[in-house]
Amino acid sequence: MLKNLLSAINFLPEAHACVLMYHRVAKLESDIWEIAVDPDRFEQHMQLIKRKANVISVKELTEALGKKSIKKNTIAITFDDGYADNFHVAKPILDYYNLPATFFITSQTIGKEEELWWDELENIILFSERLPAKCSSILVGSITDFDLEQEVYLSKDLLLKHQSWNACEQSPPTLRCVLFFHLWQKLKPLPYAEQQLQLRSIRQWAGRIRNARPQYKCLSYNELQILGNSILHDIGVHTETHPALAFHAPIFQKQELLGNKTFLEKATGKDINLVAYPYGNYNQDTTDVVKEAGFKAAFTTEGKPVTNDSDRYRLGRFQVKNNLEYQFSQQLQHWLNS
Numbered sequence: 193m194l195k196n197l198l199s200a201i202n203f204l205p206e207a208h209a210c211v212l213m214y215h216r217v218a219k220l221e222s223d224i225w226e227i228a229v230d231p232d233r234f235e236q237h238m239q240l241i242k243r244k245a246n247v248i249s250v251k252e253l254t255e256a257l258g259k260k261s262i263k264k265n266t267i268a269i270t271f272d273d274g275y276a277d278n279f280h281v282a283k284p285i286l287d288y289y290n291l292p293a294t295f296f297i298t299s300q301t302i303g304k305e306e307e308l309w310w311d312e313l314e315n316i317i318l319f320s321e322r323l324p325a326k327c328s329s330i331l332v333g334s335i336t337d338f339d340l341e342q343e344v345y346l347s348k349d350l351l352l353k354h355q356s357w358n359a360c361e362q363s364p365p366t367l368r369c370v371l372f373f374h375l376w377q378k379l380k381p382l383p384y385a386e387q388q389l390q391l392r393s394i395r396q397w398a399g400r401i402r403n404a405r406p407q408y409k410c411l412s413y414n415e416l417q418i419l420g421n422s423i424l425h426d427i428g429v430h431t432e433t434h435p436a437l438a439f440h441a442p443i444f445q446k447q448e449l450l451g452n453k454t455f456l457e458k459a460t461g462k463d464i465n466l467v468a469y470p471y472g473n474y475n476q477d478t479t480d481v482v483k484e485a486g487f488k489a490a491f492t493t494e495g496k497p498v499t500n501d502s503d504r505y506r507l508g509r510f511q512v513k514n515n516l517e518y519q520f521s522q523q524l525q526h527w528l529n530s
């Protein structure tokens with residue numbers, strides 16, 4: 193009673209857990225979405241949370257949520273998408289420090305010689321040495337009235353601007369960046385087949401061939417199996433083809449979520465009952481499908497802690513950026529005390 197009263201008037205912060213969201217552990221020449229953490233920095237992050245927090249698996253967190261027994265200073269680690277570096281770089285570090293993680297994996301790119309669509313689009317538009325000046329025929333079925341003017345050739349200056357662009361926080365600094373963002377917005381809500389059709393058209397317009405860069409590959413089927421058979425780590429659903437779910441009908445959403453679940457269960461031989469919504473994009477239909485299918489919890493990309501009263505199908509996560517140890521430490525302290 194007293195505890196409730198104190199909590200209500202904000203003297204006693206509510207016990208909560210922070211779920212960290214990583215995507216990639218890799219040193220990249222450009223990272224416009226801030227989704228890659230350098231391997232040495234990732235190791236520093238892991239050392240720090242091992243020292244300062246109580247690290248539990250997402251599975252343990254969802255059980256604690258059910259019992260309303262989440263303790264303060266608790267951290268869980270997640271990865272989205274299924275990049276190969278999760279297996280080759282992150283897993284050995286996590287294993288060394290005995291820290292559990294949950295990997296949310298999209299089926300489509302597993303074992304394929306293809307990049308995720310946003311990586312290929314970025315590579316074509318921002319890093320092609322030469323592009324046609326006129327962009328009217330870049331997409332199938334719509335005219336893009338755009339002229340690249342002096343940006344047809346990728347100058348050193350242009351390259352540096354593109355390598356240092358942060359698309360989440362800065363407006364596009366070049367015409368190529370404006371074009372990239374325009375195309376990214378057009379492609380994001382489309383289903384996979386239409387995205388691929390448009391990518392093919394963009395590739396042809398740019399005179400490029402389909403070619404997955406080694407650093408941008410996703411997991412092979414065998415790597416997924418090994419990751420899934422690890423005692424320490426868990427696998428979760430991230431849909432079949434990574435659509436922005438809320439743009440689509442409930443039947444499509446169900447197929448994307450359950451098709452991915454079946455694929456991952458076959459690969460790992462385990463029950464898969466955790467979800468992360470691609471792009472953090474979802475609506476009421478999504479949470480209805482996830483509830484009906486018996487998933488135990490689902491994560492968004494909203495930066496908020498998990499409390500004993502959180503909705504288990506709208507759990508927040510904090511995106512970890514490529515921060516130095518002291519910056520990460522300050523950030524972590526802020527999240528843990530928020």
Ligand SMILES: [Zn+2]
Nearest residue numbers: 272273470471
């Ligand atoms: Zn994703």
